[in-house]
Amino acid sequence: MSPQPSLLLSQPLTLPVSKFTLPNRIAKASMFEDCADPNTNLPSPQLKAISSSWSTGSWGLILTGSVAIDPLQATTNAVLVNQPNLPKTTLLTSLQSWADAFRPHNSNISPSPVIVQLVHPGKQLLRFASKSRSIFEPPLAPSAIPLDLGPGLLPKIVRTLMFANPREMTLTEIQSLISNHAHSAKVVAKAGFNGVQIHAAHGFLLTQFLSPTSNKRTDAYGGTAAKRARIVLEIIAAVREATKEFKGFIVGLKLNSVDHQQADQKGVDDSIEQLRLLARTELDFVEISGGTFEDARPREMVSESTKKREAFFLEFAKIAKRELAGIPLMVTGGFASRLGMEEALRRGDCDMVGLGRPSIFDPLLPRNVLLNPEVKDEDAKVTRVTVPVPWLLQKVPLKLVGAGVDATFHAKKLQALGSTEKEKAG
Numbered sequence: 001m002s003p004q005p006s007l008l009l010s011q012p013l014t015l016p017v018s019k020f021t022l023p024n025r026i027a028k029a030s031m032f033e034d035c036a037d038p039n040t041n042l043p044s045p046q047l048k049a050i051s052s053s054w055s056t057g058s059w060g061l062i063l064t065g066s067v068a069i070d071p072l073q074a075t076t077n078a079v080l081v082n083q084p085n086l087p088k089t090t091l092l093t094s095l096q097s098w099a100d101a102f103r104p105h106n107s108n109i110s111p112s113p114v115i116v117q118l119v120h121p122g123k124q125l126l127r128f129a130s131k132s133r134s135i136f137e138p139p140l141a142p143s144a145i146p147l148d149l150g151p152g153l154l155p156k157i158v159r160t161l162m163f164a165n166p167r168e169m170t171l172t173e174i175q176s177l178i179s180n181h182a183h184s185a186k187v188v189a190k191a192g193f194n195g196v197q198i199h200a201a202h203g204f205l206l207t208q209f210l211s212p213t214s215n216k217r218t219d220a221y222g223g224t225a226a227k228r229a230r231i232v233l234e235i236i237a238a239v240r241e242a243t244k245e246f247k248g249f250i251v252g253l254k255l256n257s258v259d260h261q262q263a264d265q266k267g268v269d270d271s272i273e274q275l276r277l278l279a280r281t282e283l284d285f286v287e288i289s290g291g292t293f294e295d296a297r298p299r300e301m302v303s304e305s306t307k308k309r310e311a312f313f314l315e316f317a318k319i320a321k322r323e324l325a326g327i328p329l330m331v332t333g334g335f336a337s338r339l340g341m342e343e344a345l346r347r348g349d350c351d352m353v354g355l356g357r358p359s360i361f362d363p364l365l366p367r368n369v370l371l372n373p374e375v376k377d378e379d380a381k382v383t384r385v386t387v388p389v390p391w392l393l394q395k396v397p398l399k400l401v402g403a404g405v406d407a408t409f410h411a412k413k414l415q416a417l418g419s420t421e422k423e424k425a426g
Contacts, residue, residue, distance in 0.1 A: 008345040009338065010371050013060070013352065015284035016326055017240075020194065020248045022113060022352075024060035025345060026366045029289070029332045029356035030117045030197070030254070032065040034077045035415055038131075041068070041080035042091070043098035049418035051101040054359065058367035059112040060352065062102055063197055066119040069184040070177070073120055073140065075129040081116070081184045095191035109367070115195035115250050116188045118181055122205030123147050123166035123214075140173060141166035142208050142215040142222060174221060174231060177205070181235045182242035185251075189243045195250025196239060200232055201289065202256050210274060212267075225270035229277050236281045250284045252330075257290035257316035271316070275323035286324055287354060288317050289332040317349060330354050338370050338380035358382035360413045385409070 014021045037044040043051075054062055068074035069082050079098075083091055103111040123141040138144075147163045149155035169177070185196045200206035208214040209231050215222045221230055236251065243249045278286065290313045313333060321329050332354030335341050341353045359365055361383035369375050369382070386406070 007338075007371065008342055009353065009366075013328060015250060015328065017282045017284050018195065018248050018250045020113065020250050020284070022060045023110065024058070024366065024371065025352045026059060026341075026370060027061040027287075027330055027332075027352050027354045028054055028057070028059045028063060028112075028359045029287070029354035030063040030065055030199075031356050031360070031410070031414055032078075033414060034065075034411055035418065036077050036079045038076045040086075040094075041074055041076075041078065041083065042094040043079055043101075046415065046418035047079070048098055048101040050414065051098065053363040053417045055102050055104045055111070056107050056109045056367065057112070057359075057364040058109060058371060060366070062112045062114045063354075064114065064116045064193075066117050066199060067184070067188075068120070069118050069180040070120055072133055073122075073125055073130065074132070075121070075126070076131050081118075081187045082180055091187070092191055095188060095193075099188075099192040113194040113250065115197055115252065116193050117197045117199055117254070118184050119199040120177060120180075120205040122203075122208045123163065124203055126162055127164055136164060138164050138167040140169045140177075140205065142169060142205075142217055142228075144168045145214050145216065168217070171219070178231065178234050178238050182238035185239040185249075186242040189246040189249055194248070195252065195284070197252040197254055197287065198232070198235055198239065199254050201254045201287075206232055206235070207256070212270065225273040226277060228270075229274040233277060233281055236278075236283060240282045251282065252285045252287060253278065253283055254287045254289070255320070257288060257313040268319070272319060272323055275320055279323060279325045279327060283327050285328040285330050285352065286320065287330040287332055288313075288320050288350075289354070290316070321349060328352060332356060334384070336382055336384060337377075338375075339377050341370070355382065357410050358384060360410060360417065361385070363417065 009025050011025060012021050012023055013025055033047055033050055035044055035046045035050070036042060051064070064079075066078065068078045068080045071080060071082060071084070074080045081091070081095065099114065102114045121139070123139045123145075124147065125139040127135040144165065144167050146165050147159055149159045181198065188196060198206070200210060209221065210228050212225075212228065215228050217223065217227075220227060222228055232253070236253070239251055243251075317329070317331055328351035330352035331344065331350035335344070335353055335355060335358075344350050344353065355365065362368060365382060369380050372380075
């Protein structure tokens with residue numbers, strides 16, 4: 001079944017640095033599977049089964065869930081690609097097997113390119129999430145500023161129980177962070193993946209460096225918008241240098257509009273300056289998430305805080321598209337229909353469309369629906385599920401509650417994909 005040639009979604013996209021040509025403009029966005037082998041931090045059979053569910057979906061690009069780069073800062077159920085105590089052949093064989101799970105077998109469908117998302121949680125590392133460190137050991141951060149879960153006594157109690165106060169990273173640790181990204185990228189390149197995405201969103205460590213709220217350093221890595229962005233620029237350069245022998249290796253970056261949302265113009269100006277610096281790097285694409293281009297809900301059903309976040313998301317995406325010049329922009333956030341995606345591409349709002357949670361409910365979404373000429377435009381929609389927060393939990397003055405309910409629901413659905421694929425294989 002050939003995709004509709006008239007669709008912008010079906011058009012290939014050649015990335016500017018790697019020169020890799022993506023087969024279409026629909027990307028399976030990253031979602032944390034949370035099911036690596038807890039004893040080895042290697043891909044588990046369940047993770048490979050989940051991964052194979054997208055193998056025949058005709059995705060233009062597939063991004064893995066977050067993969068850890070620091071042995072001392074990795075959660076128990078995360079894949080860790082930097083394991084100096086593990087035989088290299090053991091690590092590489094396991095990662096090669098994972099890369100192979102994304103490829104279609106016994107099928108005439110072309111494989112989708114797959115890239116690995118690299119992440120360091122920084123001060124968002126939970127106390128009990130890692131078996132390699134004490135629950136009292138402080139996580140790393142650009143500055144020793146505790147995580148903010150909201151005002152009031154309860155958020156402070158929860159923060160104290162769940163997160164240790166961070167300590168400021170030394171310059172030596174910053175250089176280790178850069179080299180860990182580069183080393184991890186080379187490992188996944190050897191394993192057969194097509195590239196990496198550097199995660200600088202969702203409040204993780206690189207986000208903490210970019211933000212004036214969490215980065216109060218006065219050295220070369222803080223104090224101005226440019227200095228706060230320096231570590232990201234150096235990581236991009238180091239990753240490129242480490243993988244230069246791998247022809248066509250993709251390097252992307254993930255940002256989140258919410259991380260850059262400020263109450264004054266200074267925050268917007270800082271974001272613009274950092275985007276301009278990123279535009280000079282050897283990035284193949286930048287992903288922006290944090291809002292929605294389409295929303296079927298009546299406006300009166302949307303909270304004021306959500307309206308403000310959505311408005312900033314749309315504005316930030318436009319700014320990013322303008323300032324990033326020739327770097328393709330991938331937007332992930334609330335796309336609900338083929339027509340909505342086409343309109344975003346037609347207007348030039350983005351170059352790629354990212355779909356995360358909809359890919360759980362239909363892993364073959366591009367092939368089955370969005371690029372399928374037999375599906376009419378009015379029927380070419382994605383499945384989106386909003387999980388209501390129980391009334392009692394709505395009264396809890398804690399930022400994590402609502403997001404936690406929704407995230408837990410989708411995480412369970414995602415992990416269930418692994419069971420489904422195992423049953424098919426069996």
